[in-house]
Amino acid sequence: MKKTIKIAAIFLISTFATAQDLYTKGMQKAFELWGDGKAIEASNTFERIASVEMDNWLPHYYVAQINTIASFGEKDSDKLTQQLEKAQEYVDLAKAISPDNPEILVQQAMIYTAWIAFDGATYGMSLSGKVAALYEKALKLAPDNPRVVFSKAQWDMGSAKYFGQDTAPYCKDVGRAIELFANFKPESDFHPRWGKDRAEAILENCGK
Structure with missing residues (x-):
């Protein structure tokens, strides 16, 4: 009996290790494709992983992120x-797996922002308030997450610019985000870590 249990345990551990x-x-392959500029192939790879890793929000998140980024500037x-x-x-699937996740809230805000950037007259009124609320919620959940702080600051700066207001007051938030990036440690090699370079570029010209 003990031998049977031991064999079963070894089998389960081996199966888990193989799956991992x-x-x-x-995931490494998907990031490699993305880094090589092959966004469609990367998205397809993340989709295949997501179809297997149904309890893991990360591959779902990256499918959403790739398709959102590709939408900024799209005219068709x-x-x-x-x-x-x-x-x-895919962001809905990620939210179902990991509710009230600040990284996913930021991604949802980015999707809404892409719609607004495409057609502000159509989507600005209905989605702007939702974006602001998402960032407020994310900030309450994770006040020291650099992507939350930076993304909210970037949104606030864009809103101020749209209404002809001074964007300089938000420069301090971008600076704080950069400080947070310096000490932020992702939970794994595949957890979100983006934003630092963009924040530094914005701060360099902030308030000018």
Whole structure:
């Protein structure tokens, strides 16, 4: 009996280790493709991982992020809609796995922002308040998360600029985000770590 239990335990550990190894290799490959500018291939790879890792919010998050980033500056309405609908589908899946996750809240805000950037007259009124509320919620949940602080500051600066207001008051928030980036340690190699370079670039010209 003991021998049977031991064999079963070894089998389970081996199976888990194999699954983790496949997950790690898959995620590494997806990031490699993304880094090489192959966003579609990277998104497809993250989708395949997400179909297996149904309790892991990270691959879902990256499908949403890739499709959102690709939508900024997109002029084709059909293509943009397809990308942002996919982003929304996967961010909804990520939220179901990890509710009240500040990283996912920021990603949701970015999806709304992409719609606003595409057509402010159509989406600005209905989505701007939702974006602001998402950042407020994320900040309450994770006041020391550099992406939360930076993304909120970037949104506040954009809103101020749109209404002809001074953006300088938000420079201190960008500076604080950079300080937080210096000490922020992601939970794993695959957890979000983006934003520092962009924050430094904005701070360099902040208030000018």
